[in-house]
Amino acid sequence: GAGVSQSPSNKVTEKGKDVELRCDPISGHTALYWYRQRLGQGLEFLIYFQGNSAPDKSGLPSDRFSAERTGESVSTLTIQRTQQEDSAVYLCASSFRGTSYYNEQFFGPGTRLTVL
Amino acid sequence: GQQVMQIPQYQHVQEGEDFTTYCNSSTTLSNIQWYKQRPGGHPVFLIQLVKSGEVKKQKRLTFQFGEAKKNSSLHITATQTTDVGTYFCAVSAGSARQLTFGSGTQLTVLP
Numbered sequence: 147g148a149g150v151s152q153s154p155s156n157k158v159t160e161k162g163k164d165v166e167l168r169c170d171p172i173s174g175h176t177a178l179y180w181y182r183q184r185l186g187q188g189l190e191f192l193i194y195f196q197g198n199s200a201p202d203k204s205g206l207p208s209d210r211f212s213a214e215r216t217g218e219s220v221s222t223l224t225i226q227r228t229q230q231e232d233s234a235v236y237l238c239a240s241s242f243r244g245t246s247y248y249n250e251q252f253f254g255p256g257t258r259l260t261v262l
Numbered sequence: 263g264q265q266v267m268q269i270p271q272y273q274h275v276q277e278g279e280d281f282t283t284y285c286n287s288s289t290t291l292s293n294i295q296w297y298k299q300r301p302g303g304h305p306v307f308l309i310q311l312v313k314s315g316e317v318k319k320q321k322r323l324t325f326q327f328g329e330a331k332k333n334s335s336l337h338i339t340a341t342q343t344t345d346v347g348t349y350f351c352a353v354s355a356g357s358a359r360q361l362t363f364g365s366g367t368q369l370t371v372l373p
Contacts, residue, residue, distance in 0.1 A: 179360065188350065188365040189305070202360055237304060250295065250307035251352075251361070 148172070150254035152238050158260045159228055167223045167257045171240030179251060180213055180223050181237045189237065195221060196243055228261045235259070265289075266353050268364030276372050281338040283367035285351035292354045294334045295361065296325060300347040308336075308349075341371045 151170045159165050171178050180192040191205035195215040206212070210228075215221040225232055235258050239251035267286045275281050285294065293312040297305040309318055311327035311334060318325045324337045338345055348368045352361040 181363075189352075189363040191360055191362065194360040205360075239305075250310065251297075251305075253304040253306070255304055 150238055150240050150252050152236075152254040152257050154257060155255065156258045156260075158262065160262050161230060162227055164224065164226045165228055165259060167225075167236050167238075167259070169221045169223070169238030169240075169254060171219070171221070171238070172252055174218075175240035175242050175252070176218050177241045177243040177249075177251075178215055178221050179239045179241075180221070181239065182207075182234045183237055183256070184234045192223070192236075225259075228259075230261045233259055233261045266351065266362055266364045268351055268367055270367055271365065272368050272370070274370045274372060275341050277343060278340050281341050281345070281369055283336050283349050283351075283369075285334045285336075285353070285364050287332050287353055287355070289332065289355050291331050294327060295352045296334075296336055297350045297352060297363075298347050299350065299366070303347075305350060338369075341369070343371050343373055345369060346371050 150172055153168045157165055176197045178195040181189040182192055183189050193206055193213045194202040210226045213223045235256040237256045238254045241249045241251045269284050273281055293310055295310045296308040298308055299305045309325050311325060314331050315329045316327040322339045326335050334351060336349055346369060348366040350366045351364040354361050
C-alpha cells in the first residue's frame with residue numbers, strides 16, 4: 147500500500163516569502179506529526195494531530211509556523227515570512243493510535259526547504 | 263519537555279566489529295522506540311520497548327530497556343556496511359502524547 151507522501155520534495159524560496167508544505171498520511175492513521183531536521187541534526191518535534199482532538203502545537207518555534215489537518219487526512223504546514231534559519235528538511239509521519247502506547251511512526255520522504 | 267541524551271554522537275567501526283548506542287533519560291519512560299535513518303533517507307522504525315528489563319533481538323541487533331525504564335541500548339553484532347546510518351531513540355513519558363527523539367548516533371562502517 148501507499149506510504150506517507152509529501153510535496154514538494156524540494157522547495158527553494160526567497161527570504162520573506164511564505165511556503166506551504168503538504169503531507170498525505172497513510173489511510174486510516176489517526177495520528178500525524180511534523181518534524182524539522184536541520185542538516186546533520188536530530189528530529190525536532192513541531193506539531194501533533196490526533197483525530198479530532200486539539201493539536202499539540204508545543205513544538206512550533208514561532209508564530210510564523212502553523213499547521214492544519216483536514217479530518218484524518220491531508221495536513222499542511224505553513225511557514226510565513228521565511229527566514230534563512232528555516233532551511234531544513236521537514237518530515238511528516240503518521241501512525242495508527244490504537245492503544246495507550248505509541249505505535250510506530252511511518253515517515254514520509256520529507257520536503258527539503260532552502261531559504262535564500 | 264522530555265529530555266533524552268543519546269551517546270555517542272558519532273561512531274566509526276571496522277566492518278565486523280560490534281557497535282552500541284545508548285539512550286538515557288532522567289525520568290521514567292513509558293516506552294522507547296528505535297529508528298534508523300540511512301544517509302539521505304527518512305527514519306524507519308526498528309522496534310518498540312515497553313517493559314522494564316525487556317530485551318528484544320532482530321538478527322544481529324539487540325535492544326534493551328533498563329530495569330528502571332530510564333535508559334536503553336541498541337547493540338549491533340558484527341557490523342556490516344549496510345548498517346551505516348544514524349540510529350535514533352524516541353521516548354515518551356507519562357501521559358505525553360508525542361515522542362521526543364534523541365540526537366542520534368551516526369554510525370560509519372569502514373570496509
